[in-house]
Amino acid sequence: MTLNPVSLPTDAIVSVRGVSKTYDGGFQALKNVTLDIRRGEIFALLGPNGAGKTTLISTICGMSNATEGTITADGFDTVRDYRQARATIGLVPQELHTDAFETVWATVSFSRGLFGKAPNPALIEQILRDLSLWDKKDNKIMTLSGGMKRRVLIAKALSHEPKILFLDEPSAGVDVELRHDMWRLVRQLREAGTTIILTTHYIEEAEDMADRIGVIRKGELIVVEDKNVLMRQLGRKELALSLPHPLTAVPEALAHWPLQLSADGLTLTYGFDTQKDDTGIAELLAALATQGIAYKDLRTSESSLEDIFVSLVHEQKAEA
Structure with missing residues (x-):
């Protein structure tokens, strides 16, 4: 797998327009979601359990049909042009389901063939090496640990060289070594132009990895913003x-x-918005001096993405 850095255009590779999803019984999992995901970016979709993250991913990937709205992936309508759209997408699901009695090499090679791709042993070898699976290539899936099975799911998702890669809670329940390997590979893929969409409960990962953040709550996108802008606007x-x-x-x-x-x-604690000029600190210290108030130590702290996320997904805090 040759990874050549490319410039990152800003046009949308995934376009979601007015998508709603209502299940039998009337439960509305998605509510009029509109979203553009830029070509070549890492987009983190955050939200509490049951917020609609997996439903949105499944709908974009064509595994579930939207009740209303349209979705395109690399210009292909995910319903009308399903096969072409799906061929541009790699999906690493939450569930560890794969072919228990197949070998690692066979199942990853078969996944490539499912998308009509010609055999490419060199590519499969490189993917397995990148994921530290090469020494397990002849092992049956059933003999692997949970972390190794997660690596196999990632290898399968990459086998047909997708332009768009969805990672749905990819680091849930995996060891530190796999997390490091996986994020190193994600960065390499992004440098090569692959668009990455991930959901994660490890918000520090989103803060470290993502270019943009989307927050979904009760099936509605409540914010989509560049990470740095979000931290600056909503942080304290x-x-x-x-x-x-x-x-x-x-x-x-x-x-x-x-x-x-x-x-x-x-x-004494002084809180201020991150958008305000920090010269306010100097003015405060001068004012304290005029009142004869000395201090023996001072320290500053800043909101993390987790702080912002918690405030957004809890209604009362968000309204405040």
Whole structure:
């Protein structure tokens, strides 16, 4: 598998328009979802359990039909041009289901053939080597550990050289070594121009890997934004000042500052939006000095993507 870095165009390779999915009984798993996924990006889809992540992936991959709306993958309608659309997609599902009595080599090679691709032993070998599966190529799937079976699912998804790769909770229940191997391979694929869409409960992975973040809640996309913009717009910073002597209350002269005093009176905390100019800190320290308030230590902290995610998926916090 030769990986040559390419420039990353910004046009959409996956286009979802007004997609809803309602199951028998009236449960609406997706509600009017509209989304463009850019060619060559890593897009992280986040949401709590039952939010609709897997349903959306299954619908894009053509494994489930939308009740309303349209989806195209690399220009092909996923219903009208199903075979062409599906050939552009590789899917690594959550479930560890594969051919128990086949060897690793046979099942990965067979997956390539399912998409009408000519045999390419050199490519299959490279994929297996990249996933540390080469020494297991003649082993039957049933003899492998759970982590090794997860590697096989990834190899199968890559066997037909898809332009779009879906990873649905790929690191759930796997060891640290596989996670490192997998993310190294994901970065290589992205550098070669493959579009990666992943769902994960390890939000630090999304923060580290993704170019853009989408958050889905109760079947609705509530935010889609570049990761850095999201962190800047919805994140917060805090400055904590450790005082040598306790205060009984924040002086009236400092009342216009959003300061919080700890119960023991030994810590003052100043919270501010990450979009604001940090010169506010210098002004605050000068104001403290005029009130005769000294400090022995200060530290700053910043919201993580996990903090932002939690605030978005809980309705009361999101409304606040």
